[in-house]
Amino acid sequence: MKRIDAQDKLARKLGVLIVGLNGAVSTTFVAGVMAIRKGVAEPVGSLAQMGRIDNGRSNGDGEPIREFVPLASLDNLVFGGWDIRDENCYESAISAGVLNKEDLRRVQTELEQIKPMRGVFDRNYVKNLAGSWTKNTQDKSLIVNKLRQDIRDFKARNKLEDVVVIWLASTEVHKPVLRIHERLEDFEKAIEGNHADISPCMLYAYAAIAENTPFINGAPNLGPDIPALIDYSRRKGVPIAGKDMKTGQTLLKTAIAPMLKARMLGLRGWYSINILGNGDGCVLDDPQSFKAKQESKLSVLDGILKPGQHSALYGNFHHKVCIDYYPPSGDNKESWDNIDIFGWLGYPMQIKIDFLCRDSILAAPIVLDLALFMDLARRCGLSGVQEWLSFYFKSPMGSSEHDLFAQLRNLNDALRSMKTIISSAEEESGSRLMSNEMRL
Numbered sequence: 001m002k003r004i005d006a007q008d009k010l011a012r013k014l015g016v017l018i019v020g021l022n023g024a025v026s027t028t029f030v031a032g033v034m035a036i037r038k039g040v041a042e043p044v045g046s047l048a049q050m051g052r053i054d055n056g057r058s059n060g061d062g063e064p065i066r067e068f069v070p071l072a073s074l075d076n077l078v079f080g081g082w083d084i085r086d087e088n089c090y091e092s093a094i095s096a097g098v099l100n101k102e103d104l105r106r107v108q109t110e111l112e113q114i115k116p117m118r119g120v121f122d123r124n125y126v127k128n129l130a131g132s133w134t135k136n137t138q139d140k141s142l143i144v145n146k147l148r149q150d151i152r153d154f155k156a157r158n159k160l161e162d163v164v165v166i167w168l169a170s171t172e173v174h175k176p177v178l179r180i181h182e183r184l185e186d187f188e189k190a191i192e193g194n195h196a197d198i199s200p201c202m203l204y205a206y207a208a209i210a211e212n213t214p215f216i217n218g219a220p221n222l223g224p225d226i227p228a229l230i231d232y233s234r235r236k237g238v239p240i241a242g243k244d245m246k247t248g249q250t251l252l253k254t255a256i257a258p259m260l261k262a263r264m265l266g267l268r269g270w271y272s273i274n275i276l277g278n279g280d281g282c283v284l285d286d287p288q289s290f291k292a293k294q295e296s297k298l299s300v301l302d303g304i305l306k307p308g309q310h311s312a313l314y315g316n317f318h319h320k321v322c323i324d325y326y327p328p329s330g331d332n333k334e335s336w337d338n339i340d341i342f343g344w345l346g347y348p349m350q351i352k353i354d355f356l357c358r359d360s361i362l363a364a365p366i367v368l369d370l371a372l373f374m375d376l377a378r379r380c381g382l383s384g385v386q387e388w389l390s391f392y393f394k395s396p397m398g399s400s401e402h403d404l405f406a407q408l409r410n411l412n413d414a415l416r417s418m419k420t421i422i423s424s425a426e427e428e429s430g431s432r433l434m435s436n437e438m439r440l
């Protein structure tokens with residue numbers, strides 16, 4: 001249901017419930033928002049905060065996105081969530097080692113107040129972790145009820161109307177879509193029957209949708225990306241999006257591949273390797289969890305280069321992706337790419353990239369944008385898979401578009417459509433107000 005009106009111009013709070021609240025990405029995101037609120041940092045990397053959009057009437061400079069559409073203000077974000085370890089966000093941010101101690105001390109008091117609710121954990125889905133702070137039942141129907149109650153309690157405690165839920169927890173093992181994931185009725189029966197193929201991420205997603213709350217999946221595991229939950233989100237009028245945030249190597253890949261294609265340069269092979277030493281790297285050291293990540297990293301090149309249409313250039317390239325867990329690197333991931341290309345008369349050339357990046361520093365602004373845009377989408381009455389948010393994902397739900405620049409165009413088009421919805425809602429409420437005044 002559409003809920004955009006003049007009220008949106010007033011301060012409204014937005015709850016951000018994070019699954020995996022104590023992880024590296026989550027704590028970097030929350031600490032970052034707090035630092036920005038205090039005026040000691042800028043929201044670098046956030047399109048929603050720093051980007052501009054062509055509004056069709058300016059002198060070509062565009063208008064700041066955050067003025068073009070009514071996004072929640074950073075001052076009004078309220079954080080909470082679930083984790084399977086019982087620590088406050090300050091302790092976790094210190095142990096994640098992404099932000100330095102001096103930066104964290106500036107927001108220590110605020111971070112110490114944020115503590116996780118008990119998580120839903122199943123070791124069969126994450127082999128390299130053990131959960132100690134979990135809901136004390138394995139009954140999936142009961143778990144759904146508890147998660148729904150958590151969302152309601154969080155809203156009531158913080159006097160919130162609007163909440164989004166985002167999965168930033170560890171990557172679950174790779175699983176195919178099965179019959180029980182196809183129809184909502186079968187999926188609900190499988191929850192009641194405690195079926196082993198209903199993962200924790202699916203339970204969080206189901207609970208969020210049941211509570212009319214947008215759900216975002218930042219990891220590569222299936223979660224809401226099954227027909228039953230897509231159908232449920234449409235029926236409930238709730239937007240969902242995912243999956244696997246596009247941060248480092250894949251971000252580069254989806255910017256470079258369109259360039260090769262634009263110049264009709266051929267590709268013989270693309271070898272990508274990452275070394276990372278954070279908690280995510282440890283989880284991905286398990287081959288089943290890595291498979292989920294690999295699937296999402298591999299899908300992008302075919303989508304951009306379209307070998308079927310350009311067989312002479314892209315009909316036979318070799319694409320390989322590896323991730324190695326190397327603890328000394330911590331969160332400072334290093335990714336190497338060796339790209340074998342060919343040009344005029346088939347002469348070979350190579351591109352070598354060594355990207356010394358910081359995983360969570362690249363992911364945090366994506367989390368912010370996704371939370372703000374999904375909240376906007378819900379208030380504009382959008383439901384089901386939000387393909388226009390593909391810009392942020394390695395393996396975007398509902399879309400085979402991987403070209404970063406095409407994805408950005410789609411995102412801007414969607415914002416312009418939402419602007420139209422907002423303007424007509426404002427006009428409607430303006431004329432309602434006027435006619436009320438005339439009656440008085």
Ligand SMILES: NC(=O)c1ccc[n+]([C@@H]2O[C@H](COP(=O)([O-])OP(=O)(O)OC[C@H]3O[C@@H](n4cnc5c(N)ncnc54)[C@H](O)[C@@H]3O)[C@@H](O)[C@H]2O)c1
Binds near residue numbers: 024083084121279
């Ligand atoms: N950092 C990036 O660039 C990036 C990019 C794309 C996707 N991701 C994904 O984001 C996720 C988070 O990455 P990270 O580096 O913060 O990992 P992390 O290991 O630091 O954090 C994961 C957190 O999730 C918690 N957790 C695990 N299972 C849970 C469950 N069932 N319920 C509640 N909490 C649970 C863990 O205790 C931990 O605190 C991973 O799935 C990763 O693949 C990260």
